[in-house]
Amino acid sequence: MHNSFTKLHGRVKVKTTAQQEEEKKKEREKKLKIYVAARDACFAKRKEGIKDEEALELTQQLLSSNPDFATLWNQRREILMHLETIKDEDEMQKIYESELHFLESCLKVNPKSYGSWFHRGWVSARLPRPNWVRELSLCDRCLSLDDRNFHCWDYRRMVVKMSGVPVEKELEFTDRLIGSNFSNYSSWHYRSTLLPLLHPESPDPKSSGDPPSSQAHSHRVCEEQLLKEYELVQNAFFTDPNDQSAWFYYRWLLGRADREEMISCVYVSRDEERVVVGFSRPVNVNVFILFVEVILECLAVVLLFSIVLLGTIQWSTNVNVLVFRSELSVEKTSVLQSELQSCNQLQELEPLNKWCLLTIILLMRALDPLRYEKETLAHFETLKEVDPMRSAYYSDLCSKFMIENTILKMEYAEVRVFSISDKNLTTLCHLDQLVLVTHINLSSNQLHRLPLQFAMLQCLEVLEADSNLIENLEGLYHLPNLEEVLLRNNNLQPLASCPKLKHLDLRGNPVTLSDGIEAEIKALLPSVTKLLL
Amino acid sequence: MLDKHADYIAVYGSKKDDYEYTLSEYLRMSGIYWGLTVMDLMGQLHRMNRNEIVEFIKSCQHESGGISASIGHDPHLLYTLSAVQILCLYDCMDALDVDRVVEYVKGLQQEDGSFAGDKWGEIDTRFSFCAVATLALLGKMDAINVDKAIEFVLSCMNFDGGFGCRPGSESHAGQIYCCTGFLSLTGQLHQVNADLLGWWLCERQLPSGGLNGRPEKLPDVCYSWWVLASLKIIGKIHWIDKGKLRAFILACQDEETGGFADRPGDMVDPFHTLFGVAGLSLLGDEQVKAVNPVLCMPEDVLQRRGLQPDVLS
Numbered sequence: 001m002h003n004s005f006t007k008l009h010g011r012v013k014v015k016t017t018a019q020q021e022e023e024k025k026k027e028r029e030k031k032l033k034i035y036v037a038a039r040d041a042c043f044a045k046r047k048e049g050i051k052d053e054e055a056l057e058l059t060q061q062l063l064s065s066n067p068d069f070a071t072l073w074n075q076r077r078e079i080l081m082h083l084e085t086i087k088d089e090d091e092m093q094k095i096y097e098s099e100l101h102f103l104e105s106c107l108k109v110n111p112k113s114y115g116s117w118f119h120r121g122w123v124s125a126r127l128p129r130p131n132w133v134r135e136l137s138l139c140d141r142c143l144s145l146d147d148r149n150f151h152c153w154d155y156r157r158m159v160v161k162m163s164g165v166p167v168e169k170e171l172e173f174t175d176r177l178i179g180s181n182f183s184n185y186s187s188w189h190y191r192s193t194l195l196p197l198l199h200p201e202s203p204d205p206k207s208s209g210d211p212p213s214s215q216a217h218s219h220r221v222c223e224e225q226l227l228k229e230y231e232l233v234q235n236a237f238f239t240d241p242n243d244q245s246a247w248f249y250y251r252w253l254l255g256r257a258d259r260e261e262m263i264s265c266v267y268v269s270r271d272e273e274r275v276v277v278g279f280s281r282p283v284n285v286n287v288f289i290l291f292v293e294v295i296l297e298c299l300a301v302v303l304l305f306s307i308v309l310l311g312t313i314q315w316s317t318n319v320n321v322l323v324f325r326s327e328l329s330v331e332k333t334s335v336l337q338s339e340l341q342s343c344n345q346l347q348e349l350e351p352l353n354k355w356c357l358l359t360i361i362l363l364m365r366a367l368d369p370l371r372y373e374k375e376t377l378a379h380f381e382t383l384k385e386v387d388p389m390r391s392a393y394y395s396d397l398c399s400k401f402m403i404e405n406t407i408l409k410m411e412y413a414e415v416r417v418f419s420i421s422d423k424n425l426t427t428l429c430h431l432d433q434l435v436l437v438t439h440i441n442l443s444s445n446q447l448h449r450l451p452l453q454f455a456m457l458q459c460l461e462v463l464e465a466d467s468n469l470i471e472n473l474e475g476l477y478h479l480p481n482l483e484e485v486l487l488r489n490n491n492l493q494p495l496a497s498c499p500k501l502k503h504l505d506l507r508g509n510p511v512t513l514s515d516g517i518e519a520e521i522k523a524l525l526p527s528v529t530k531l532l533l
Numbered sequence: 534m535l536d537k538h539a540d541y542i543a544v545y546g547s548k549k550d551d552y553e554y555t556l557s558e559y560l561r562m563s564g565i566y567w568g569l570t571v572m573d574l575m576g577q578l579h580r581m582n583r584n585e586i587v588e589f590i591k592s593c594q595h596e597s598g599g600i601s602a603s604i605g606h607d608p609h610l611l612y613t614l615s616a617v618q619i620l621c622l623y624d625c626m627d628a629l630d631v632d633r634v635v636e637y638v639k640g641l642q643q644e645d646g647s648f649a650g651d652k653w654g655e656i657d658t659r660f661s662f663c664a665v666a667t668l669a670l671l672g673k674m675d676a677i678n679v680d681k682a683i684e685f686v687l688s689c690m691n692f693d694g695g696f697g698c699r700p701g702s703e704s705h706a707g708q709i710y711c712c713t714g715f716l717s718l719t720g721q722l723h724q725v726n727a728d729l730l731g732w733w734l735c736e737r738q739l740p741s742g743g744l745n746g747r748p749e750k751l752p753d754v755c756y757s758w759w760v761l762a763s764l765k766i767i768g769k770i771h772w773i774d775k776g777k778l779r780a781f782i783l784a785c786q787d788e789e790t791g792g793f794a795d796r797p798g799d800m801v802d803p804f805h806t807l808f809g810v811a812g813l814s815l816l817g818d819e820q821v822k823a824v825n826p827v828l829c830m831p832e833d834v835l836q837r838r839g840l841q842p843d844v845l846s
């Protein structure tokens with residue numbers, strides 16, 4: 001685990017001569033003696049229970065050069081708490097103020113010490129007459145030296161909370177910092193926590209009465225304020241289009257709350273005595289529902305017994321439109337349209353700017369995923385060229401969008417056949433939308449695997465997946481209706497999955513009764529030398 | 534080169550009178566964990582002095598059950614986890630009074646589900662990770678209020694899908710590693726927005742191939758590990774350029790002395806040596822043992838304890 005290792009960072013290795021080495025060694029030996037003596041003196045005081053000002057003095061010596069020595073801060077706190085019992089308030093005020101003074105000098109030398117910042121918070125909270133204004137100005141000075149020091153930001157948030165600084169004031173503070181330097185991820189982050197407090201989204205009539213979400217990041221901002229924010233961010237990325245801070249923030253602004261929890265599909269089969277329920281998000285299965293099989297990680301629950309509540313729920317393709325748009329904004333089309341225009345303008349100036357290209361893709365998807373499909377694909381190609389290190393990310397994102405588009409294009413009558421061949425798919429998703437599909441065609445893509453979530457395709461009878469890069473069949477378990485599987489030209493290598501397998505004991509399995517099984521297994525797993533059937 | 538790295542670690546632990554070594558006494562227990570883990574990954578654990586280390590750990594357990602970095606220092610969750618990890622490597626958990634360790638961890642959980650690092654009350658998601666990792670290794674997860682602990686960690690999730698030290702704190706790769714690791718150990722990885730977080734994490738890769746811990750920061754071997762392990766945990770490790778990262782990590786080796794530094798040309802230390810080697814292991818290097826991305830320990834050690842933390846696929 002990591003504590004604070006600032007000392008281990010950025011120490012440049014320098015070549016030294018033997019003589020220099022010898023001198024250094026002597027110097028270090030001397031320092032070591034002094035250090036050990038001081039440490040032992042501190043420990044001795046503590047062991048004897050002596051909590052006097054001399055002990056404060058001794059620990060101060062060591063901490064000023066080694067503020068990560070946490071136990072010494074603990075010792076100081078014990079001494080200070082003891083002094084509280086024997087000194088009056090004015091004396092304590094003085095002692096604590098000198099402690100703050102000492103801490104300031106520690107922070108000057110080592111502004112990233114967890115121990116110093118925690119101790120400062122501890123002292124500030126115990127000060128008989130706290131001076132929060134001074135603490136805020138300390139933060140201002142510290143952030144003016146390093147506006148990304150997260151220890152200082154966290155300390156500032158504590159001071160703000162303790163002293164009741166209004167949220168507006170803090171938002172103005174980020175205005176100032178961003179105004180002087182757009183490239184300040186910490187300030188943009190702080191805004192993302194302040195805005196929803198100050199300008200909460202007007203409550204959605206549909207969800208009124210629901211308990212508020214426990215996750216702070218899903219809190220949204222009201223539209224009026226959003227428009228102002230868009231302007232601020234645009235200023236930032238027009239000024240420096242390669243500064244990622246503003247782009248990360250912009251993607252969040254354009255986004256909206258998490259996908260709602262809902263049932264995306266219900267399938268009932270009397271013949272098989274089977275009910276399949278697909279959920280849009282992971283669900284906590286209620287203990288009162290009889291369930292036999294929970295497929296983890298796949299956002300679905302498969303129930304093997306029929307239950308009563310399902311009669312009223314029907315599959316509807318209309319749901320899809322809402323589901324896929326939800327990653328980007330619910331704001332008015334006109335607003336998004338003008339955002340897209342701005343980004344397009346920037347893209348003309350900076351045709352190879354990856355942040356701009358990605359944002360354009362996201363805006364196009366929010367506006368009309370099908371109409372912009374061709375342009376989206378072209379932009380993805382450019383992205384992979386200008387940012388090859390992240391080409392796998394872009395491929396996966398593009399695959400997701402292609403799957404969404406294919407689902408959007410599905411007619412109600414076609415709901416049982418899903419064909420998406422030759423689209424450079426690298427990943428599969430939204431399988432919860434495909435529970436009713438009986439025939440899926442994934443041929444000629446770049447898929448390496450059929451994920452475990454494939455188990456959602458409970459009606460699947462025919463799988464076509466020729467000409468991919470599929471390595472194993474783990475996703476094909478739990479598909480009771482599967483009749484036909486086409487996997488020509490793939491990467492199926494049982495050898496690759498267990499190259500060291502030598503001993504295989506399959507006795508007592510029905511599979512051993514079938515004809516020619518021994519030859520089949522030996523062909524599949526030639527490394528097996530001992531096969532028991 | 535692996536032999537040189539092993540020599541470096543073996544010698545480092547023997548220079549007990551060294552000034553720098555003494556200065557880092559306040560984190561000794563973690564230092565031993567880094568050294569032993571990297572030795573085990575390289576198949577060289579036998580070179581370390583097992584008896585001495587186990588005796589040292591015994592002498593660092595306090596009345597409260599917690600373990601300190603060294604003798605004379607105060608107990609803390611950071612070093613309690615390190616000690617438990619070391620005893621897992623050596624498969625001798627009975628060197629500690631395990632029930633009291635569990636009591637110590639349990640006693641540090643707060644009303645809101647968070648964990649203090651020690652009795653002085655510093656709160657941090659790192660300590661939430663230390664708590665559940667310690668208990669997972671001891672098989673005692675049910676000793677704490679896991680639901681509350683999860684609620685607190687989720688309240689530290691940010692607009693970029695990452696996590697910070699406390700609610701409202703900025704996302705940071707080290708913290709993200711702790712929180713995704715925490716959610717793995719508590720079976721809650723579905724709560725992560727893997728697409729959004731994965732994007733932020735893969736954007737940590739710089740032209741040098743190395744990864745930074747936050748936007749606009751320098752690349753570093755230790756951050757490379759935290760980002761890489763987080764990506765592995767959320768199933769997106771393929772979103773970075775593995776070849777370039779491997780080249781960066783290898784460039785941080787000191788070919789004369791052995792060991793890894795934070796960046797090419799800097800001084801080596803055991804901390805970056807562990808995360809360099811562990812990073813290479815996650816990238817599929819077959820010269821070293823497979824490392825577990827959640828607990829940063831050899832997979833075979835965890836298998837021995839029957840522990841297999843979740844990762845998304």
Ligand SMILES: [Zn+2]
Nearest residue numbers: 753755756795
């Ligand atoms: Zn580092």
